[in-house]
Amino acid sequence: MQRLHVHVAVNDLEKSIAFYSTLFNTAPAVLKPDYAKWMLDDPRVNFAISRCGATTGVDHLGIQVESDADLGAVAERLAAAGSEVAKQHQAACCYARSNKAWLKDPDGISWETFHTTAAATTYGEDTADKAAREPAPGQAGRAACRAAAPSRETAPAETGRAACRG
16 A cells, blocks of 8 residues: 655744644654654555755655555656656665655656665665755755656665754
8 A cells, every 4th residue: 555745844843743733633653853754544644844945845745655566666657657767775864764766747846756664763865966965046955855866776875964954
């Protein structure tokens, strides 16, 4: 089964945690100083917030899958549809290790398809390389949990330093 993923960049994490906890009628499943995540079953969504963005709002969307086979199938469909897919193996982001496939939709919205394999002790980074972390004009300070340069395979990417500074 798949789960929709939504990551929202917020200005005030404490106020946002209170708001979304009330909205979802539950506390976050993961709570860190710079990040919170709810794993909801109704609706089935992985909803995360962090202070990792130059601007507030939707940071990226995604689909969480339950296996690498499911991840491969989704990535193949996206490639067949003409999307350039950037693959990552054991990327560290959002306090988790995941295999991922990133792409942008026709309007430039970042989508992440991922299979989480383990927890991580830091927020981490999951971009393909330093160049992929460079912000686009007008996007200075954007978080490192971003789509990498298209059509690149990457090795484990945890650097030991937090990608997001509050």
